[in-house]
Amino acid sequence: MPELICSNLTKTYGKGMKALDKVSFSIPALGIFALIGRTGAGKTTLTRILATELMPTSGAASINGIDVVNNAGRLRDMIAVLPQESRAVAWLTPRQTIITYLMYRGVGFSEAKKKADSALRKTDMDRFANTLNEKLSGGQKRKILVATVLASGAPIIFVDEPTTGLDPISRAELWEAFKMLKKDHFVFLTTHYLEEAERLADRVGILHEGKLMALGTLDEIRKLVKYQYSIRILGKKDGIKVKEGKKTLGEDGYLQIMTTEKEADALSRRFIKGKIRFSINPVSLEDIFYSIVKKPIREEEGNGKQEEW
Amino acid sequence: MGKSVLSQINASILINAIYAMQGYPAMLISNLLSPISIIIIVTFASHGSLLGEAVSGGLITAFVGGGLSLQADLAHLKNDFKLQDMVVSSPTSAGVYLFGMAISELIFQIPSIITLLALAFFFVHATLFAAAEVFAVLVLLYAFSIVLGFFLSTVSSDILQSWAFIGILSILLTTIPPVYYPINYIPMPWRYIAYISPTTYAAGIVQVSLGYLPPSQSNIALDWAVLIALCIILFVIAVKKNRWRDV
Ligand SMILES: Nc1ncnc2c1ncn2[C@@H]1O[C@H](COP(=O)(O)OP(=O)(O)OP(=O)(O)O)[C@@H](O)[C@H]1O
Ligand SMILES: [Mg+2]
Numbered sequence: 001m002p003e004l005i006c007s008n009l010t011k012t013y014g015k016g017m018k019a020l021d022k023v024s025f026s027i028p029a030l031g032i033f034a035l036i037g038r039t040g041a042g043k044t045t046l047t048r049i050l051a052t053e054l055m056p057t058s059g060a061a062s063i064n065g066i067d068v069v070n071n072a073g074r075l076r077d078m079i080a081v082l083p084q085e086s087r088a089v090a091w092l093t094p095r096q097t098i099i100t101y102l103m104y105r106g107v108g109f110s111e112a113k114k115k116a117d118s119a120l121r122k123t124d125m126d127r128f129a130n131t132l133n134e135k136l137s138g139g140q141k142r143k144i145l146v147a148t149v150l151a152s153g154a155p156i157i158f159v160d161e162p163t164t165g166l167d168p169i170s171r172a173e174l175w176e177a178f179k180m181l182k183k184d185h186f187v188f189l190t191t192h193y194l195e196e197a198e199r200l201a202d203r204v205g206i207l208h209e210g211k212l213m214a215l216g217t218l219d220e221i222r223k224l225v226k227y228q229y230s231i232r233i234l235g236k237k238d239g240i241k242v243k244e245g246k247k248t249l250g251e252d253g254y255l256q257i258m259t260t261e262k263e264a265d266a267l268s269r270r271f272i273k274g275k276i277r278f279s280i281n282p283v284s285l286e287d288i289f290y291s292i293v294k295k296p297i298r299e300e301e302g303n304g305k306q307e308e309w
Numbered sequence: 310m311g312k313s314v315l316s317q318i319n320a321s322i323l324i325n326a327i328y329a330m331q332g333y334p335a336m337l338i339s340n341l342l343s344p345i346s347i348i349i350i351v352t353f354a355s356h357g358s359l360l361g362e363a364v365s366g367g368l369i370t371a372f373v374g375g376g377l378s379l380q381a382d383l384a385h386l387k388n389d390f391k392l393q394d395m396v397v398s399s400p401t402s403a404g405v406y407l408f409g410m411a412i413s414e415l416i417f418q419i420p421s422i423i424t425l426l427a428l429a430f431f432f433v434h435a436t437l438f439a440a441a442e443v444f445a446v447l448v449l450l451y452a453f454s455i456v457l458g459f460f461l462s463t464v465s466s467d468i469l470q471s472w473a474f475i476g477i478l479s480i481l482l483t484t485i486p487p488v489y490y491p492i493n494y495i496p497m498p499w500r501y502i503a504y505i506s507p508t509t510y511a512a513g514i515v516q517v518s519l520g521y522l523p524p525s526q527s528n529i530a531l532d533w534a535v536l537i538a539l540c541i542i543l544f545v546i547a548v549k550k551n552r553w554r555d556v
Binding site: 053054096108112 | 312317319320324328331332333386389390391392394395396397399400401406556
């Protein structure tokens with residue numbers, strides 16, 4: 001099984017700013033890996049180091065046994081990268097954008113033309129094939145760049161926030177495109193859309209202030225948090241006794257109770273008896289994310305006492 | 310050269326020359342005018358006596374200017390479009406990227422070079438040997454300025470910084486050195502300032518070989534040695550200190 005291995009990867013910018021702090025992990029280099037984390041967490045830094053664009057301060061990393069620092073040349077034959085802040089070059093058309101990128105990858109001009117046309121068709125951008133990039137909308141420009149790395153056919157793809165700024169339909173289209181790659185490609189993706197990570201990723205990593213806080217399949221990281229279940233009740237303002245768990249009143253008027261499997265079981269029995277309408281789900285990535293990197297605004301740890309709302 | 314390396318070189322030429330010209334033809338006109346404008350000034354100010362010097366100076370400026378504008382182009386592509394990041398992580402090496410970009414810059418200079426060569430044909434009288442020597446100096450100067458431009462573009466983080474680099478370099482490489490007139494027009498001790506600039510040595514060689522400067526006023530062998538040494542030093546610094554891969 002091909003693997004991505006990081007050991008004690010550390011990046012200090014300039015003299016002080018520690019953006020990555022001894023990050024160590026290993027994951028299969030196959031399928032989709034989503035890296036999430038708050039703004040400034042170090043996602044781009046990690047992505048750029050693995051994509052051979054940035055030197056780490058210390059530590060090591062390898063993909064399929066190829067060292068990203070010392071053997072970057074070999075790795076570059078296999079990877080295609082969409083940097084977070086990439087913009088389609090203003091004076092090129094989408095078609096020229098893809099063609100020239102493929103040429104940098106060593107593909108001949110006529111072959112590159114064919115691949116570009118097919119990538120434009122697949123991303124539903126063929127209508128704009130010959131429009132100057134500077135005349136495209138922000139989301140269209142982003143889509144062109146995603147199409148560009150997809151056209152590369154590289155077995156390993158790094159995409160740093162590929163769907164930021166896209167409408168829901170375009171985003172779903174790109175999700176489909178990424179899903180198609182799952183079987184025989186490795187996609188390393190960062191995102192602020194937790195739904196995107198949840199839907200696409202085989203594995204998720206949560207980075208916080210330069211440290212890797214959680215890593216694994218969704219089920220695996222769910223086990224890392226205290227409460228695995230989420231119960232939602234609309235507008236239930238009177239006291240609900242929760243032995244073990246966390247209650248949050250959301251702005252949407254729903255009361256959310258995060259709790260353990262056992263307590264969820266007990267609560268749902270009680271709600272059914274009391275004819276209280278509720279929904280129960282395993283905690284979402286969003287809940288996990290919150291509980292790992294930040295406490296939500298209004299919350300109370302259940303302590304068995306009667307509580308007023 | 311492998312087929313894929315040719316593709317990689319062509320990619321830079323397409324992005325930075327062919328497609329750019331299609332998009333912004335005004336760039337061509339601007340490149341054409343910049344060396345010619347000074348020729349006009351020098352020629353009229355000297356009542357025509359420095360026409361030959363001005364034309365050869367124009368050629369030098371055109372080749373030095375290539376590196377300066379390359380610096381801005383590359384910094385723009387790198388900082389505003391993140392093209393460098395996409396290329397760094399591709400199979401294209403820094404050297405191949407730079408070679409392609411150097412040719413793209415030369416393509417932009419073609420109209421001004423042709424104009425200058427036409428002027429040189431009529432107003433500069435050179436032996437075959439002198440012409441070859443001038444050609445060699447221009448190639449070396451171009452290599453120097455391209456490598457310098459590439460190096461600076463990789464360390465520049467914004468276009469404002471690039472403009473500052475251009476401002477400093479154009480003074481160092483085209484204003485201080487006696488490009489459009491012989492060095493003995495500069496009184497001592499000011500002449501020593503001119504010797505800070507590598508272009509001064511290039512201009513010395515060109516002016517002696519074209520007969521604008523008496524050989525006694527300049528030491529050709531020393532000029533060549535300094536010029537080549539500066540090229541080597543710069544090349545070593547650029548290879549060691551460039552930020553092709555970010556740190
Ligand atoms: N070139 C740089 N020089 C100095 N500090 C930097 C540089 N790039 C990033 N940083 C710092 O490193 C930290 C991590 O930045 P990084 O870009 O990796 O975060 P991120 O998780 O990608 O954030 P975002 O979600 O906003 O893209 C930040 O605190 C940032 O200020
Ligand atoms: Mg980022």
